[in-house]
Amino acid sequence: MTRLAIIRQKYNPAGGAERIVSAILGQLKHQSTLEPVLINRNWETLDGVAVCRVNPFYLGSIWRDWGFARAAQRAWKRVGADLVQSHERIPGCHVFRAGDGVHAAWLDARAVGKGWWHKLSVWCNPYHHFMLRMERAMFSHPDLRAVICISEMVKQDVLQRFPVRPEQCVVIHNGVDCTRFNPVAARARRAALREQYGIAADAPVLVYVGSGFERKGVAQAIRAIVPHAEVQLVVVGGDKKLAAYRQLAHALGVAGRVHFTGPQKDVLSHYGMADGFILPTLYEPFGSVVAEAMACGLPVLTSTRCGGGECVSPGVSGWLALPQDTAAWQENVGIWLAARAQWPWMAEQARARVLVQTEQHMVEQMMFLYSRLLQVSDKKNNE
Structure with missing residues (x-):
């Protein structure tokens, strides 16, 4: 052999x-x-x-x-x-x-x-x-x-x-394991997790998943929600400079809307508590979290330097922006928010794209x- x-x-x-x-x-x-x-x-x-x-x-x-x-x-x-x-x-x-x-x-x-x-x-x-x-x-x-x-x-x-x-x-x-990562299983603890983090049941939520906050653009994700008072951001993962990111959220006036959960074993449920996924990475060769989020039926907002962005059809299953373009990120969050009525359709498109993958x-x-x-x-x- x-x-x-x-x-x-x-x-x-x-x-x-x-x-x-x-x-x-x-x-x-x-x-x-x-x-x-x-x-x-x-x-x-x-x-x-x-x-x-x-x-x-x-x-x-x-x-x-x-x-x-x-x-x-x-x-x-x-x-x-x-x-x-x-x-x-x-x-x-x-x-x-x-x-x-x-x-x-x-x-x-x-x-x-x-x-x-x-x-x-x-x-x-x-x-x-x-x-x-x-x-x-x-x-x-x-x-x-x-x-x-x-x-x-x-x-x-x-x-x-x-x-x-x-x-x-x-x-x-x-x-991606689309059997494990699916919308039904992901949403099983949606209400419980939102209550745990103090997030209203009808609030629009973006979730970030990953470690290495500098490379993966957590600061940009925080800036992206600033003009959109409804939007909550859930940051799943750990970083040795976590205090600096908390301070940034406080300085931008969004500390009450940014929830740092630390590393989580149950990542699936954290996808399910959200309505969209955000990853403004400076450089990500692929980003399995992008495919996992899409399999769970989430529209994806990611950067042009994310390899997983090749799976995203702009305006259909998500949006792309240059990593450093804060205005574009804020605009994309606004477009995502305005497309709320289309989220169920976008969820179907996102999952369908990765089912073969x-x-x-x-x-x-x-x-x-x-x-x-x-x-x-x-x-x-x-x-």
Whole structure:
């Protein structure tokens, strides 16, 4: 049996990337063509999946990632992997799944509108230099056969920056579990949650879901509701600078309409208590939360730098805006609010768009790619 090594350093139960890796492994263990082996530092137990744990000692983030990369390279040779798919930037892998996007593109997006002090702080951060060097080395490595881009946006980011051929880049959107994420199940606790957070039953509610508030635009989401006195914003997720966002809401006069819930295990019900989803991200390679929200029947307001925005039809299932354009975000919230009578129709359109985007379909596309790459490899070996 052909052995496929899948590499992801660590597991975060709330992480979208980790949920995707778990979905891939869960689908792969039900087929007999490929034997998956998970190479990781720390992961939950997965029945039916072989696990190779590598946990070299480290101090600091650079040593951590460098040490894991070297250990993973040794591990995939030790387990005899025929094909190596990495979710980390590790030179020598055969397939790189760009689930975290392109670090260089993230730095560019983060720098928009910032002054020299920001550029200096980035330049002085050795971790960014390390990540950029690892990225260049991986995308330039002769063993790299394919890049799984989770959006067309990521594909263009890769092609614009690295010596990768267009035919090497395959766009495979993240899959979503539309059985779990559905409007009926999501709304089961709608009334209870609104009462818990002190939100009126008929109030229009936008929900944000995610960690990393700076990158994902929580400040812009807060500004977006300022002109619209009816609108409530529910922010699901944690951030070490939470106090600064509370202070911003207070300074803008919307503290009573912005509800910070912290991280939540029951994300499904938080989608269901809302009428729309907002993600004004500076840079999001895809954003599984976008597909989850659409599966729950929510119109989506997201940015032009969100890969998941490729699933949104403006005016039909949501609206798009440039990440830094506050006026456009406020206008889009106003348009969403004015379209209240159309929300049920928009909910149907949003869900219909992602119904075909299942986790099974995602893995089938990957299996097709693996088969093609292995056939090419066998052909070269026989020549």
